[in-house]
Amino acid sequence: MNIWLVMLLGGLITFGMRFSLIYLLAEGRFELPETIRRALHYVPPAVLSAIIFPELFLPNGSLDLSVGNTRLLAGLIAILVAWFTRNTLITILAGMLALFLLKLVL
Amino acid sequence: MSEQFKTFLAGARAEIPLLIGVFPFGMIYGALALNAGLSTAAAQMMSSIVFAGSAQFITAQLVHDSAPGLVIVLTIAVVNLRHMLYSASLAPYLASLSTRWKALLSYLLTDEAYAPTILHYEANGVTPSAHWFLFGAGCSLWTTWQVSTALGIFLGTAIPESWSLDFALPLTFIAMVVPVLKNQPAVAAALSAGVVALVAFSLPYKLGLILAALVGIAVGTFLEGRKSTEGTLPLKEPS
Numbered sequence: 514m515n516i517w518l519v520m521l522l523g524g525l526i527t528f529g530m531r532f533s534l535i536y537l538l539a540e541g542r543f544e545l546p547e548t549i550r551r552a553l554h555y556v557p558p559a560v561l562s563a564i565i566f567p568e569l570f571l572p573n574g575s576l577d578l579s580v581g582n583t584r585l586l587a588g589l590i591a592i593l594v595a596w597f598t599r600n601t602l603i604t605i606l607a608g609m610l611a612l613f614l615l616k617l618v619l
Numbered sequence: 620m621s622e623q624f625k626t627f628l629a630g631a632r633a634e635i636p637l638l639i640g641v642f643p644f645g646m647i648y649g650a651l652a653l654n655a656g657l658s659t660a661a662a663q664m665m666s667s668i669v670f671a672g673s674a675q676f677i678t679a680q681l682v683h684d685s686a687p688g689l690v691i692v693l694t695i696a697v698v699n700l701r702h703m704l705y706s707a708s709l710a711p712y713l714a715s716l717s718t719r720w721k722a723l724l725s726y727l728l729t730d731e732a733y734a735p736t737i738l739h740y741e742a743n744g745v746t747p748s749a750h751w752f753l754f755g756a757g758c759s760l761w762t763t764w765q766v767s768t769a770l771g772i773f774l775g776t777a778i779p780e781s782w783s784l785d786f787a788l789p790l791t792f793i794a795m796v797v798p799v800l801k802n803q804p805a806v807a808a809a810l811s812a813g814v815v816a817l818v819a820f821s822l823p824y825k826l827g828l829i830l831a832a833l834v835g836i837a838v839g840t841f842l843e844g845r846k847s848t849e850g851t852l853p854l855k856e857p858s
Contacts, residue, residue: 514688516661523678523695524668530702532725536718538710545707552840553701557673558809559835560698561796563828564680566813567820568789576817584786591790595797602643604794605787612786 581619587612622748630755633735641672641731641760642767647791648675649771654784655683659772666768670761671729673795674698680788686825697832705733709753712740716750724750727757804846808839 534545569588570576577585591608598604645666652662657679665675674695681691705728713721736753743749778784800806812835819827 514692516657516682516688517664519678519688519691520661520665520668522692523674524670526692526696527669527671527674527699527702528726530696530699531706531728532722534703534706535710535713535721535725535728538707538714545703548840548844550704550707551843552836553704554843555805555808555836555839556697556700556832557799558796558805559812559839560677560694560828560832561673561792562809562813562835563816563831564677565789565792565796566816566831567827568786570817571820574820584789587786588789588793591793592797595794599798601640601791601794604797605647605790608790608793609783609787612783616783 583612583615583619586615623751626746626748626751627755627758630735630739630752630757631759632755633739633752634731634756634759637731637734638759638763641763644672645764645767646771646774647787648672648679649768649773650775650778651676651771651784651788651791652679652682653772653775654778655679655788657682659776662772663765663768666764667761669695670726670764671695671699671702672764676788676791680792681825681828683785683788684825686828690825690829693829694832697829701730702728705730705737708737709733709740712745713750715745720750724753724757727753727761729757729760732757732760804839804842807842808835811835811838 538544565588569585570578570582572582572584580586587608590611591604594607595604648666649662652665652675653659657665662679665678669675669678677694677698678691681694686694706725709724709728713724716724732753735756739752740749775784796809800809812831815834816827816831819830821827822830
């Protein structure tokens with residue numbers, strides 16, 4: 514699929530979700546079920562981890578748990594930095610720096 | 620100065636502290652989108668067509684991994700499901716507006732515009748000009764997002780390949796996910812999704828990602844449900 518079509522569909526879906534309940538609830542036609550409401554809270558941890566894990570554990574498409582896997586080590590360092598600082602920029606910078614240094618050393 | 624314009628400015632002002640965080644984020648998006656293989660035009664236009672930070676980062680990552688378009692669209696849908704919560708939450712306050720206003724404000728309804736707006740509504744209730752607050756917050760955010768994207772694209776072209784800039788994407792996701800791991804169900808959702816993503820990695824069309832996300836969401840929802848039923852069980856006894 515063409516990237517422009519992807520963006521257009523993605524944009525339409527995003528707008529649709531933002532607009533959906535503002536439109537529907539106002540007319541009193543629909544209420545969000547409790548289970549859905551609860552499930553929505555788990556979208557960020559689930560989706561983000563599903564992207565992060567392969568990036569760290571499968572750097573070349575296959576499982577690499579060796580110390581030579583610099584992306585896994587740098588990622589773990591970034592997780593620690595994120596945990597303690599709660600700061601996006603510092604986490605990114607620390608992870609990039611860790612990857613750079615680990616590549617020099619290992 | 621009209622009441623509407625005053626409220627518009629109040630919304631824009633309330634947005635300023637958030638913009639300080641948004642600006643570098645937009646720059647990083649612009650640089651990474653380009654690095655992931657999007658054209659300058661596509662990277663810039665995504666900021667107005669999709670206008671949703673995390674979905675844009677994820678799209679960049681999936682383009683970089685050459686995921687099929689349909690999977691990217693599906694992932695954007697899953698990631699942006701949370702906007703339905705905002706939509707539900709603001710619906711009663713916007714009920715009296717015209718459909719045109721509702722559509723415009725919906726387009727601007729991002730995480731960062733929602734946060735100050737709901738606080739404003741909770742403090743002041745619905746007034747004839749109250750929706751101008753969301754309009755002001757949304758417009759200032761929109762403008763900042765476009766400008767920061769452009770700057771990021773501009774700088775991104777200057778960053779050499781050897782810097783492994785593609786790694787900044789998973790790092791961004793790490794910075795986003797760690798703060799939401801506040802309780803056991805959230806941690807379980809993250810771990811189960813991560814493990815399924817590894818096991819299902821070889822599935823075609825990147826479907827492993829969608830499968831992993833759905834498993835993680837189901838695990839988190841199930842665990843929270845079990846916890847809350849345990850907690851409320853005594854209340855369900857007939858009195």
